[in-house]
Ligand SMILES: Nc1nc2c(ncn2[C@@H]2O[C@H](COP(=O)(O)OP(=O)(O)O)[C@@H](O)[C@H]2O)c(=O)[nH]1
């Protein structure tokens with residue numbers, strides 16, 4: 118997940134609120150401090166951090182929750198709103214016929230993103246053409262050509278020629294029958310005058326509806342000044358923040374760009390052709406806060422297990438109860454579902470398993486866990502606390518596994534239970550927040 122560290126600390130902040138006995142000024146002060154720490158660690162600008170936490174404090178102390186809403190839920194809602202406000206910056210890229218020009222310095226990810234965008238549009242059924250107008254970097258044409266091949270999109274270029282505007286002019290003519298044209302342009306180590314001139318000349322000919330600035334998120338808060346400089350030079354209409362997968366500074370880049378009022382349209386989250394995410398502040402923040410995981414899991418559950426069983430399971434979990442039997446049922450459901458890897462990643466406590474073991478092994482482990490549980494009594498399944506040394510030996514013998522494996526299952530159960538508790542807090546929050554602000558539009 119993008120910005121793993123920030124997500125984790127934000128979820129801790131919300132967990133603290135959810136677990137508090139009551140909301141008072143002490144709790145709010147404490148939460149505000151934690152929020153500050155979380156945002157600063159993600160490289161968000163100090164002034165912005167102070168502003169947002171001040172606002173959260175003021176609102177949390179002054180505003181009264183409307184009837185039917187608890188103080189805790191209301192405070193959590195305020196934090197959500199203020200975080201969204203920090204990043205909210207307009208609409209995404211329109212899925213309609215247009216010409217798009219990519220700009221940015223060397224190595225920021227322009228060419229890669231051009232390929233990714235070509236994939237997005239062609240998947241939607243558009244007729245896409247790519248123009249290779251980076252005339253400075255050797256092999257720029259070949260790089261784009263390769264990406265084009267990968268996604269089945271034609272690339273126009275004139276390797277060896279240096280006149281970018283002329284190439285673009287001929288490319289546009291060549292692509293008369295296309296409805297999405299994306300132009301990859303040259304970069305520099307810095308925004309120099311000759312680059313500005315070249316980009317302006319290309320823009321004059323292509324009249325692109327979108328001029329997308331591609332920015333490496335690793336520059337952190339520097340992304341803000343860079344976005345402003347490019348905007349002044351060539352009139353940026355949107356920003357793509359790349360490499361957000363590999364940096365803890367993503368919070369800095371995101372918030373700094375938002376601050377310039379530039380609209381962030383996409384995030385690059387990996388080197389692969391599919392590693393591009395449309396940016397939406399509400400969805401991004403709700404995901405950071407860990408909302409919706411359970412729903413996504415239940416969505417994946419096949420029809421055969423979706424009925425009464427899933428309902429009973431959810432009800433149990435919502436009430437904070439999570440027995441070994443519940444875990445057993447989850448495993449059953451998981452077994453019927455596949456693709457296992459995806460599902461495993463969504464079950465609290467199992468996500469860490471996902472990376473470490475291969476799939477056949479996980480399947481095998483599930484099978485063994487189930488046979489262990491088959492050797493337990495109802496009482497043990499409902500109340501696993503009572504399973505002490507003597508019972509472990511009996512269960513191990515009954516299911517033909519070493520005692521260590523029974524202990525492993527119990528450990529896994531305790532871990533799942535703990536995480537499930539945390540998530541249930543979030544689910545309640547999520548419902549509340551949805552009702553409160555979105556009318557159901559959180560994008561899940
Ligand atoms: N991890 C990661 N790497 C990326 C991303 N976008 C681009 N890259 C890598 O960054 C390097 C430079 O990208 P390139 O598209 O050639 O940059 P350009 O000079 O602006 O055209 C390449 O190695 C890409 O694979 C991203 O979102 N995540």
Ligand SMILES: [Mg+2]
Pocket residue numbers: 227228229251254257
């Ligand atoms: Mg390039």
